[in-house]
Amino acid sequence: MTTTHRTAGNTPSSLRYDRRTLWQKDKDHFIHPFTDFSLFHEKGCDLIVDSDGIYVEDAHGNRFIDGIAGLWCVNVGHGRAEIGQAMAEQATRMAYFSTFNNLSNAPAAELAAKLAELAPANLNHVFFSCGGSAANDATIRLVHYYFNRLGKPSKKRILSRRNAYHGTTYLAASLTGIESNNWDFDTLDHLVTHLSEANLYRRPEGMSEADYCDHLVAELEETIVEIGAENIAAFIAEPIMGAGGVLMPPQGYHARMQTVCRANDILFIADEVVTGFGRLGHFFASEAVFDTQPDIINCAKGLSSGYAPLGATLISDEIYKVLGTPQRKGGVLSTGFTYSGHPVSCAAALKNIEIIEREAICENVREVGPYLAQKLKTLADHETVGDVRGSHFMLAIENVADKATKKLLPVEARVGDRVAAEAQKRGLIIRPVGHLNILSPPLIWDREVVDRVVAILDEAFAATTVSLKADGYL
Ligand SMILES: Cc1ncc(COP(=O)(O)O)c(C=O)c1O
Secondary structure (H helix, E strand, O other): OOOOEOOHHHOOHHHOOOHHHHHHHHHHHOOOOOOOHHHHHHHOOOOEEEEEEOEEEEOOOOEEEEOOHHHHOOOOOEOEHHHHHHHHHHHHHHOOOOOOOOOOOHHHHHHHHHHHHHOOOOEEEEEEEOOHHHHHHHHHHHHHHHHHHOOOOOOOEEEEEOOOOOOOOHHHHHHOOOHHHHOOOOOOOOOEEEEOOOOHHHOOOOOOHHHHHHHHHHHHHHHHHHHOHHHEEEEEEOOOEOOOOOEOOOOOHHHHHHHHHHHOOOEEEEEOOOOOOOOOOOOOHHHHOOOOOOOEEEEOHHHOOOOOOOEEEEEEHHHHHHHOOOOOOOOOOOOOOOOOOOHHHHHHHHHHHHHHHHOOHHHHHHHHHHHHHHHHHHHHHOOOEEEEEEEOOEEEEEEOOEOOOOEOOOHHHOHHHHHHHHHHHOOEEOEEEOOEEEEOOOOOOOHHHHHHHHHHHHHHHHHHHHHHHHOOOO
16 A cells, blocks of 8 residues: 655654653643543653654654554544645635635535535535534534424434443533543433443343344333433434444344334434544445444544544435524524634545545455454453454454453453553553553554554563463452
């Protein structure tokens, strides 16, 4: 695969850093998202300052294979000079102008049309935001507005799922079902009901995959009866739950959930913030992988490969008919952000999509993804590895104390952190999430990289077992 990257060696002097001062400034002033302050106050942060293709480099000059694509987002890999150029050209030509009140700009118009072309057939209308949380938040407002306009104002409740991750604006955090994410925060409970997550690994003991699917669909049906379809606006789901632990649904789950939603006039929203833009081998996974036709698909992250903040809500023709009609004389669709359709972000996304198409990156994921999954399964021999799961470039390893009972290690063993630290010592960054380790690489890994990564992980899990034993956890 040919790629053009800026390399760490030709970093301009304006981008060279004094790492000690920078570390101090960061520690003194930057409130980081999702940071464990029990460690931060003492250790501060590792600064990642350079990048190149599948690699990132820290402020000490250590180079790592990026196993998490930044944060599930740098799909085309790091240091793509042509994306930088497209952004610079747009920024110098016209960095920003309003998209409110019948104004638009060229990259936003081009990108909206391109997304309509790539999305499933009836999703032809795009509402732009600045990221995944904002996309989900804006979607719920639009969905409520849609039902109000249809004369169904009682349809307000959103069905989400436990362990779902939909972001951290107030509304997106309320949709999120990872309990610890909302410890001591408030949530909008009157708007959201959480169903069970679809988690094949931890399904009830002895239940077949097919029965498990029936069980989850029955729970949806019962919940609808309980709350009343007239009070429910939408069901929102990630095709594969990401931050909740790369939880795999049983075969046919999404299609069946959608059938029940359709029968009850409940909109089906696919949160493809992670699964979109190639991670599962297609621009969108909803139809191509899960055989669903969502009313709305949300995307962000891989949409611009993280080169610029951007989110998009792809809306069906049917919903647009309602949104696209003034609610009253002089009325406008009064929602949107200063940066909806930001020209520089849209220019980045257009170039990113051009690269994904030109380099056949979805095809690479379809070819290398199954190899990655198969090689990763070899780690299951390690004493603490309970489950290796996921699909294509979205994978997780669940660590346990006991494989038979699936009992977890105590939280204070920090098993995910231990594995991640051992991997990092050996030149690979993976993501620890509690007792899990997540892999969501740039989509340009080839088989040779997979072999190197799995060899590193093999050593990292062996070293973790030794350290857990030394500390009395095993
Ligand atoms: C499925 C999903 N939805 C929404 C979000 C929130 O996106 P953002 O962090 O860009 O607001 C994320 C972020 O990880 C995500 O994984």
